[in-house]
Amino acid sequence: MNHNVNIEIYSGDYCPYCNRAKALLKQRGLPFIEYNVQATPEKRDEMLKRSNGGRTIPQIFINNHHVGGCDDLYAIDKKGELKSWLEKAPV
Numbered sequence: 001m002n003h004n005v006n007i008e009i010y011s012g013d014y015c016p017y018c019n020r021a022k023a024l025l026k027q028r029g030l031p032f033i034e035y036n037v038q039a040t041p042e043k044r045d046e047m048l049k050r051s052n053g054g055r056t057i058p059q060i061f062i063n064n065h066h067v068g069g070c071d072d073l074y075a076i077d078k079k080g081e082l083k084s085w086l087e088k089a090p091v
Helices: 016-027 041-050 070-078 082-087
Strands: 007-011 033-036 059-062 065-068
Touching: 007 016, 007 041, 016 070, 033 041, 041 059, 059 070, 065 070, 070 082
Parallel strands: 007 033
Antiparallel strands: 007 059, 059 065
16 A cells, blocks of 8 residues: 555534544544635635535545545445555656
């Protein structure tokens, strides 16, 4: 597995989907960087650019590849594809 995995999650306060996504990453023992788009408006602008206009939170990136939101993260985990995402080379 790529030990230089970079997981970023754009989240906000009182967001149940953000909490579910972070819980899955923690359960898998995966470290992540969290950006609160409500507390830091410039991170919301960054999120919108990186996610091609994705306005909902969370928006999740693995090695600079856009995963999507919480449901997308759970879907790739359920299909057993999370490991392949973690091994993708950064873009």
